[in-house]
Amino acid sequence: MINAISTLTSTEILNLSTRAIIGASISLVLLFVITSLFRKNVQLQRLLFIIVLAVILFATTVLFTTALIHIQDIFANLTNSGLMKL
Amino acid sequence: MSDISLLTLIVVSGILLSLNPFSIAVFSALLAGALGKGHPKSVFHTIAMSYLISYAALLTFFGMALVGIFSLLPYTFLLSLSLAISVISIFWGIVTIANFFWYGTFDDVPKSIYNVLHKYSVKKNSPGSAAYLGLIAASSSFVSNTIMILSFVTIVSLLKTGSPSWMLLLAIILIIPLIIILISCLNGTKISTILKWKEDSKAIMRLSSGLTYILIGWIILLILNGTIGSIL
Numbered sequence: 509m510i511n512a513i514s515t516l517t518s519t520e521i522l523n524l525s526t527r528a529i530i531g532a533s534i535s536l537v538l539l540f541v542i543t544s545l546f547r548k549n550v551q552l553q554r555l556l557f558i559i560v561l562a563v564i565l566f567a568t569t570v571l572f573t574t575a576l577i578h579i580q581d582i583f584a585n586l587t588n589s590g591l592m593k594l
Numbered sequence: 595m596s597d598i599s600l601l602t603l604i605v606v607s608g609i610l611l612s613l614n615p616f617s618i619a620v621f622s623a624l625l626a627g628a629l630g631k632g633h634p635k636s637v638f639h640t641i642a643m644s645y646l647i648s649y650a651a652l653l654t655f656f657g658m659a660l661v662g663i664f665s666l667l668p669y670t671f672l673l674s675l676s677l678a679i680s681v682i683s684i685f686w687g688i689v690t691i692a693n694f695f696w697y698g699t700f701d702d703v704p705k706s707i708y709n710v711l712h713k714y715s716v717k718k719n720s721p722g723s724a725a726y727l728g729l730i731a732a733s734s735s736f737v738s739n740t741i742m743i744l745s746f747v748t749i750v751s752l753l754k755t756g757s758p759s760w761m762l763l764l765a766i767i768l769i770i771p772l773i774i775i776l777i778s779c780l781n782g783t784k785i786s787t788i789l790k791w792k793e794d795s796k797a798i799m800r801l802s803s804g805l806t807y808i809l810i811g812w813i814i815l816l817i818l819n820g821t822i823g824s825i826l
Contacts (some may be wrong), residue, residue: 529812543695555619561688564808568684568815572677575743575818579673586670594666 521574530569536560600753603813604746604760605685608767610806611742615796620711620731621645621772622792624724626718626785633804641724648728648764649772657743657761664751672817676748683745686738687807695799707734738803744809754818 539560546552621642628641664672707730714727732739743761750760775788816822 521819522821525816525819527715529816553695557692560691562683564688567812568681571812571815572681574761575677575680575815578819579677582673583670 521578525571525574528567528570532563535563539563597628600749600760603749605766605767607746607806607810609770610802612768612771613795613799614735614738615792615799616735617731618771618775618792619789620715621775622729622785622788623711623715624719624727624778625776627719627739629785630716630778631719633719637721638809640721641719644725644786645652645728645731646769646772648725650769652729652732653739653743653768654765655764656739657747658758659746660743661691661750661758661761664747666713667751672751676752676814676818679744679748680811680818682811683741683807683814684811686741687804687809687811688815690738690800690804690807692804694797697729697797697800719750742809742810745807745814749810750816752814753823 539556543553543556546556624645625642628638633641669673710730711727711734714723714730743764746760746764750757778788779785813822
């Protein structure tokens with residue numbers, strides 16, 4: 509995943525992040541609507557929590573990876589320009 | 595991210611995070627204790643304001659100190675630290691959401707503090723004890739308060755608008771529900787009604803807090819990956 513994302517341009521990272529956030533937000537809203545409808549079903553609550561967890565972790569992984577790559581680029585630029593020594 | 599967007603983020607997130615069942619319960623107990631003792635109105639007001647001011651002052655002082663510390667950090671270290679804080683914020687959001695599904699499973703307030711809270715809210719009901727209670731209440735939910743303030747300080751530091759006044763604003767927003775409770779109590783609303791409302795909606799409060807922690811964590815990551823604001 510890191511290799512795939514590292515080839516993206518900044519515009520593509522922006523689009524990917526936006527899609528991840530919008531997708532995750534819509535999924536979470538739908539999941540919590542379903543959760544509130546079936547509040548007394550314990551088995552379903554467990555399943556819904558796992559799905560909520562998966563959605564959150566997926567979006568977080570995408571954002572974290574893109575952030576990590578962006579930070580590495582910044583560090584590389586700083587090292588190349590000699591600013592890291594300051 | 596402009597100052598208006600940051601203001602909106604702090605106000606909206608602050609309101610969602612301020613709906614904390616623990617702080618509402620402690621403040622309601624303090625008000626119930628003050629009403630039970632039959633204090634004159636001026637003493638009742640002083641007790642409530644002592645609690646609110648000390649609660650907000652501790653959070654403001656902590657936030658301002660962190661803003662100061664973060665402004666001294668090297669920029670490269672700040673970026674790495676922000677990455678870690680965003681992950682911690684998201685993790686805490688998931689823990690808080692788990693509280694929505696199974697309430698009380700992951701409580702960050704130690705059980706040993708309840709006797710101390712009862713002593714200073716009901717038994718010793720005076721302006722001095724109320725101020726001390728505010729400090730205890732703000733520090734009891736140490737984990738959630740620390741993660742919340744750390745996340746906001748990180749956003750403020752990353753956007754290079756490191757003004758400590760944002761932390762004062764956040765602290766004021768965090769006590770807004772308590773001020774509303776105080777006003778409604780003065781207007782004749784019973785404490786039992788407030789506590790019933792708190793009991794009925796405590797799971798929803800945890801859900802909104804949890805989602806806010808996750809949102810803040812995502813916003814930090816969006817700043818770090820260059821989608822929001824500009825880094826270098």
